[in-house]
Amino acid sequence: GAVVSQHPSRVICKSGTSVKIECRSLDFQATTMFWYRQFPKQSLMLMATSNEGSKATYEQGVEKDKFLINHASLTLSTLTVTSAHPEDSSFYICSASLAAVYEQFFGPGTRLTVL
């Protein structure tokens, strides 16, 4: 149980375009979903916390208008990278918590490459 999927797994786009990444909890209803960014050989940096039906809470330094998060249901959260630029190239991972935030279930990640 507690499976989280992410789609797409890889995306390559041109600079200036927008990219949407979906995160779904497949077999449970997630009270909270999280979006992280990870650079190669580095740690996971929390970008935002997403609760169903309410606005996401962004971490300091993360641009709300650039990284749009929508949490439409208890099983789906989306991250849209707007007007992507090469510096946005990264590994984006979502996670969901069932009951306890300390135990998060992670999706397989999305590798974004902006040309």
Place this chain on the structure above:
Amino acid sequence: GQSLEQPSEVTAVEGAIVQINCTYQTSGFYGLSWYQQHDGGAPTFLSYNALDGLEETGRFSSFLSRSDSYGYLLLQELQMKDSASYFCAGLTGGGNKLTFGTGTQLKVEL
């Protein structure tokens, strides 16, 4: 700010015991989680310490000392498949989020 520091790399031989340390400086600290991440994969939850002391789960144990702002993950009977990155993560933000440590890459050799 919040910071959790770990050694960047640890190497050990198969069958051995290895300890991965985590020292933290955080405000509003509720507890310490540990996650494993294989290359290119998703992090997976290993353990959580809310209280001081040792928590044992099979070959893996985790320890927390709040007075020392320190914790560690202990891996016993190392196997090749344990080669991965390990992250400590502090439960912070009023218990509403995890702040991940710098990560430790563990290499298990024959």
